[in-house]
Amino acid sequence: MKPKKKRMTGDERRRKIIQAAMDVFSRSGFSGATTRKIAQKAGISEAMIYSHFKDKEDLYSAIIDQKMQESEPLYHPLDAMRKKDDQRVFETVVSNFMQRYSEDTTFLRLLLFSALEGHELAGMFVSGPVRRFFGFLAEYVRERMDEGAFKTVNPEIASRCLVGMVHYFILLKKIYGDETLQSIELNETIETMINIFCRGILKEG
Secondary structure, eight states: OOOOOOOOOHHHHHHHHHHHHHHHHHHHHHHHOOHHHHHHHHTSOHHHHHTTOSSHHHHHHHHHHHHHHHHGGGGOOHHHHHTTOHHHHHHHHHHHHHHHHHHOOHHHHHHHHHHHTTOHHHHHHIIIIIHHHHHHHHHHHHHHHHTTSBOSOOHHHHHHHHHHHHHHHHIIIIISOOGGGTTSOHHHHHHHHHHHHHHHHBOOO
């Protein structure tokens, strides 16, 4: 006699729907994704989706919320900041961004689609979690400038430049398929980026 298959809890089913939706949105865009496609991907009925989410916008918003809850702690190196360990601060941010998006570009593709389609949720993502993170990093840069450790630069631009190197590298390697980058190890890439950034922002001596 076969053992009964364990019934999913409501939270487990919700997470499964979000994961399926993220995959479908990243391949079809917001306008091309349908609840039918999402239901097929998740192996459930469309009615089940609507028992958890009122519409596609609600589902899209849930994706962003979940990804931020998972990701936010990775990009806030509080211990290194307290110790004024500048290199470790930047290494933590770059390494975690690089590792996360190198392993899975689904969320990155989803964000690109939403921005190109002009969907309001792309703006919601940038004005919410992204702005909070850059503000957090810029405040650290500003503090270290005041302490004389960093050169005088625009902290908001500096924080975006750090992440911008990672973002563009992932785009070139994973989305555009730049052949030159395929054989380069992540550790070498991270080390090079940190070296470039630190040489640009740290005061000599």
